[in-house]
Amino acid sequence: MNKKIKKNISVLIIGFLVLIFVFNQNLFRKLYNIINIDYENRISNVSGFCSDDSIGYLLSLKKKFSFKFNPQVINYEDSVPDSNWAIYDTNLKNNFDYKILLNYPSELYIKFTPAENYFYSKNTSKYAAGLSGIIFDLKVENIKFDSEIIIYRKNYGSKKKEIIYKKLFNEIIYNNQLIKIDFNTKKINNIYKPIMLEIHNLDKNKIQNINNIKIILKNEFDLKNFKIIDSYQNCYYIK
Structure with missing residues (x-):
């Protein structure tokens, strides 16, 4: 191999190393971290x-x-x-x-937002032991209820409702008022199936004045019931 070819190979190797350095400027930092920072x-x-x-x-x-x-x-x-x-x-x-x-979480809850003729929840729960309250976020000061609230889920492609909770509310509901509930159930836990909420016999105009509905959940592992180590x-x- 003549000197010219050797020189060209050396230039290519040096150029290759320079490219590696340019495209990975954190190389030495990564090596330092691996050597000096422990696994944990x-x-x-x-x-x-x-x-x-x-x-x-x-x-x-x-x-x-x-x-x-x-x-x-x-x-x-x-x-x-x-x-x-x-x-x-x-x-x-x-x-x-x-x-x-x-x-x-400091508070365990599921929030329902309007979707056509029902309310739909994007978040789910895994460790709830029941329902402890409900809060209506309203566009107005209050709404008079004489309606049944039903919380349920459905299997995909099925019309059958799995009822989780239902109750007749006959009262004036105020904006962001906490309405206490004491209902034990673990049916509300499922991270794969969304939950829906319907309000029966409530005027459409009143439903349109509801921004969202938040269901406060009982935590299955309430810290008050355990010793913190x-x-x-x-x-x-x-x-």
């Missing part, structure tokens, strides 16, 4: 410490308490996969008296 911090940066998957919080609990059993992991965030894998040990038995709550922001380790 790296995975927390990706999955969140106490948000989304909350893997960082789970790993910190595992390190802090050296689990001799598998606690129950409950993530209130619908859009993420099961976080249990981060600490689950197949060699240990389950002890669900101990629970880890991730992304615990550890917490960080809205993540809890309880018994």
Whole structure:
């Protein structure tokens, strides 16, 4: 191989390395992070410490308490996969008296917005134990009700309604007034099937004055009923 060819190959190699450097300016930073930042911090940066998957919080609990059993992991965030894998040990038995709550909400609710002749909910629930209240967001000061409210879901392609809750309201409903309800049910829990709400025998003009309806839910894992062993922001380790 003559000197000219060797020189051209060297130029190509140098050029290739320069291109790699240009298109990946964070290369050295990434290498530094891999070497100097421990596994827990790296995975927390990706999955969140106490948000989304909350893997960082789970790993910190595992390190802090050296689990001799598998606690129950409950993530209130619908859009993420099961976080249990981060600490689950197949060699240990389950002890669900101990629970880890991730992304615990300050208030559990489902909001219904108007859709033709009914109200439709875009959000769902997994860990509700029932209904505790209802709030009407109105365009006017109040509406006189003498109507039955029905909350239900339907299977796709089916006309049959699975009734979750129904009640006759015969009263004046004020804007953003909390109307207390005490109704226990877990039928409201389903992240795959949307929930609908209908108001029977209410004048169409009155229905048009409703911006949305919020159903306040009872939390299946109400912190008042448990001992808090550890917490960080809205993540809890309880018994």
